[in-house]
Amino acid sequence: MIQMELDFQLEKPEFPVEYDRLIISFIKASLQEYSPELLEQLYTKQASVIKPYCWACHLPGAKFSDGKILLIEKRFKLYFCDADLAQNIHFFNAFTTMKRKEYPVKGGNRMWLCGVKFRRHSEIEDSEIIVKMQSTLLVRRHNAENNTDIYYTCEDAEFSEVVKENIRTMQQKQKLTYRLDDFQIYPIKAKKVVTKVFGRPTNASIGIFKLVGSAELLNYLYTAGLGVRRSEGHGKFVIIG
Numbered sequence: 242m243i244q245m246e247l248d249f250q251l252e253k254p255e256f257p258v259e260y261d262r263l264i265i266s267f268i269k270a271s272l273q274e275y276s277p278e279l280l281e282q283l284y285t286k287q288a289s290v291i292k293p294y295c296w297a298c299h300l301p302g303a304k305f306s307d308g309k310i311l312l313i314e315k316r317f318k319l320y321f322c323d324a325d326l327a328q329n330i331h332f333f334n335a336f337t338t339m340k341r342k343e344y345p346v347k348g349g350n351r352m353w354l355c356g357v358k359f360r361r362h363s364e365i366e367d368s369e370i371i372v373k374m375q376s377t378l379l380v381r382r383h384n385a386e387n388n389t390d391i392y393y394t395c396e397d398a399e400f401s402e403v404v405k406e407n408i409r410t411m412q413q414k415q416k417l418t419y420r421l422d423d424f425q426i427y428p429i430k431a432k433k434v435v436t437k438v439f440g441r442p443t444n445a446s447i448g449i450f451k452l453v454g455s456a457e458l459l460n461y462l463y464t465a466g467l468g469v470r471r472s473e474g475h476g477k478f479v480i481i482g
Contacts (some may be wrong), residue, residue, distance in 0.1 A: 295466025338465035
């Protein structure tokens with residue numbers, strides 16, 4: 242399994258609270274520079290495209306203050322995983338085209354991509370793993386009749402079943418057939434939080450969980466992420482046991 246690690250430099254040691262907008266904007270700008278066709282394929286306005294990738298940011302010493310995030314250093318990291326290996330290579334090439342180019346950040350700040358590298362991780366061989374969320378986990382059940390969404394957290398009884406539903410939908414859209422009958426997710430040291438999704442307060446979960454399932458499925462989830470809105474900075478985890 243491969244994870245990409247992007248190193249950024251900032252002009253000022255601060256970051257916007259709603260940085261999902263910033264990172265998605267940067268991803269789109271990278272694709273536009275490298276392949277407008279791939280940008281259109283992934284972000285077409287004609288249909289909803291379920292994307293097989295997830296990402297999370299490491300913000301050193303992050304503290305919330307006056308509508309922004311203060312950092313202890315003028316840098317941050319972006320961790321990016323894609324279950325589609327060929328697409329992952331395209332993203333690497335796209336990000337590389339943005340190296341050392343100034344990119345605007347809300348609030349009068351600026352950032353530069355300094356480096357992009359791949360880090361290889363061992364394949365998961367077990368049927369149980371302990372994971373820690375690197376970004377908030379969003380779990381959603383959609384009501385097609387009235388076009389509404391209900392977001393569930395680790396405090397809800399339906400949580401594990403809705404996570405499984407979200408994985409099933411993701412697989413169907415991508416024409417995958419990983420076994421789901423024995424999949425389970427168990428909160429170990431987790432809690433409910435409220436995060437903003439494009440400015441809208443949304444129920445979510447963070448913390449440590451146990452995942453149970455086939456090794457093939459767990460490997461896929463490691464690179465694609467858990468839950469929904471994974472390509473928007475949610476659902477990425479790291480294996481801790």
